[in-house]
Amino acid sequence: MLITIIVLVLATVFFVNGKVRSDIVALCALVALMVTHVLTPEEALSGFSSSVVVMMIGLFVVGGAVLQTGLAKMISSRILNLAGNNETRLFLLVIIVTASIGAFVSNTGTVALMMPIVVSMAAGSGMNQSRLLMPLAFASSMGGMTTLIGTPPNLVIQDVLVSAGFEPLSFFSFLPSGLVCVAVGIVVLLPLSKWFLASKHRTESKRQGGKSLTQLANEYSLSSNLFRVQVDRRSALCGMKVADIDLRRKFNCDILEIRRSDVKHHRFLKTITQKLASADTVLQAADILYIRGDAEKVSLFASKYQLSLLDKHTTEDTKGGSSALDFYDIGIAEIVLMPASAMVNQTVKEAGFRDKYNVNVLGIRRRQDYLLHDLGQERILSGDVLLIQGTWSNIARLGSTTDWVLMGQPLAEAANVTLDYKAPVAAAIMVMMIVMMVVDAIPIAPVTAVIIAALLMVLTGCFRNVEAAYKTINWESIVLIGAMLPMSLALEKTGTSTFISDTLVSGLGNYGPVALMAGIYFTTSLMTMFISNTATAVLLAPIALRSAMQIGVSPMPFMLAVSIAASMCFASPFSTPPNALVMPAGQYTFNDYIKVGLPLQIIMGIVMVIVLPMLFPF
Secondary structure, eight states, rough: HHHHHHHHHHHHHHHOOOSHHHHHHHHHHHHHHHTTOOOOHHHOOOOOOOOOOHHHHOOOOOOOOHTTTHHHHHHHHHHHHHHOHHHHHHHHHHHHHHHHHHSSSOOHHHHHHHHHHHHHHHHHTTTTTTTHHHHHHHHHHHHHSTTSSSSSHHHHHHHHHHHTTTOOOOOTTTTTHOOOOOOHHHHHHHHHHHTTTTOOOSSSSOOOOOOOHHHHHHHHTTTTTTTEEEEOOOTTTOOOBBBOOOOOHSSEEEEEEEEEEEEHHHHTTEEEEEEETTTTTTTTTTTTEEEOOOOHHHHHHHHTTTTEEEOTTOOOSSSSSOOSSSOEEEEEEEEETTTOOTTOOOOHHHHTTIIIISOOOEEEETTTEEEOSSSSGOOOOOOOOOEEEHHHHHEEEEEEOOSSSEOHHHHHHHHOOOOGHHHHHHHHHHHHHHHHOTHHHHHHHHHHHHHHHHHHHOOOOOSHHHHEEEEEOOOOHHHHHHHHHHHHHHHTTTHHHHHHHHHHHHHTTTGOOOHHHHHHHHHHHHHHHTTOOOHHHHHHHHHHHHHHTTTTSOOHHHHHHHHHHHHHOSSTTTSHHHHHHHHHTTTOHHHHHHIIHHHHHHHHHHHHHHHHHHSSOO
């Protein structure tokens, strides 16, 4: 018992100190418990096989897909329309919407659903996301207190009451106390988040040099002379190779990109394919050609080959949109030609960018001038900046030569390109996941629903590749939770938790039901800071029931005190999964949870000790 308490105290000191990463502290504590034989290796590593940890991994992937497909931005823009430019209104909307969802969906699932939306909203409004993410996590727990299924401790006390012969609780038995929790949370978090979280690091990360894809496209006026034509079934271009058209010589135009829809063969797995217009590319009916050139020449070309000149407000897969280039599979970047390059004084055609590197040269920036037409015969000079276009993998390979310097971080920019044509697929998967988690008639465990959703997000192309899905997982949070979960097992195994709870509760029994209930509440609240809320509820619910029956009062306020105290733990990042989920995105430290969460936790406890006997008399 003593060893467990010492390890717990030391871990807490290091967590608060913040100089050592929290996941390293948690692993050190876990190793200490193994070395001292408090836990066997199997027991110590059981946290990493926990359904909570597996669910968190899956939810990171689902949340990443919601961001990657632009679905978060779409939803957040609608919420922003309601909030306007008012930060307080936006804050209240986040709390209320999250609490409402948290009443029916697990608090972990609620945070995973709302986190990308809130991040997108913060970016859109210029508000610091750190001010919203911690309240988001807290609101999910507060909303969970309004229904029977909202949080695991509610189900725990229901099971204890039924086992003791009491009537089962109804779905909304917790609603009155839950609404009080939400109200207290709003009143307390509104000032605390502004005082302690608003000054933290802002959402916009500074670019490490280079320009965004949109800035490059605008700088070189790619869209001003960009036209799209569609190959009709009757067109003579069907079955022709790009080289056979000789578009540059005949019409002084260039095909920048070919967009091909794969709806017939792969409607669910893939909807759009982008490819460069290489010389041997064979055109097919319904292909969309992105052509740069003079409007009159493009119209002449379309007329000659029976092509449909698309209205600029029509896109391949929807009835609304923009004619600007998209960067799903192919992108653009700048390279600066070095003085020692063998390509100096060669023409663009002689340099062989298309043949050697499979990229196009779209423009040349020479000092203050931009050369955008007839580039094939233009000689490249030392110091010229070339705008090149190609697949992201081919662009990445350009960084391995000494002939030029690749500007900026094009692959990082590519990772930020939203696959917006996949937003409906991501939305359908997310709704399916929520339905499986909420509807009891569907015999699928929540963790299974999350795994299915995460796999579908990858298989249906909501990520650029599998590696992109893995990058959405924050392994620091996963290791932190996985290493801390066995701590509850150590406290139970050594009798520490039983000793603490029995001592504190028995000492208050003679001071009346309110004092006893307060003791149970704050004992539960204290223990939840170090072990999971579910484990704490399992330990203290029987004690609360026995204590109430010993002094001859109704056990309802006592049992609700256990459930609320176990769920309303805000002073620690690892007491509940939602707290850990928002930690990396908000760049919070352990002290941030102490500054904001501890006052809220104490105030919530005081209010509930007063209110619970009024709502559920002794």
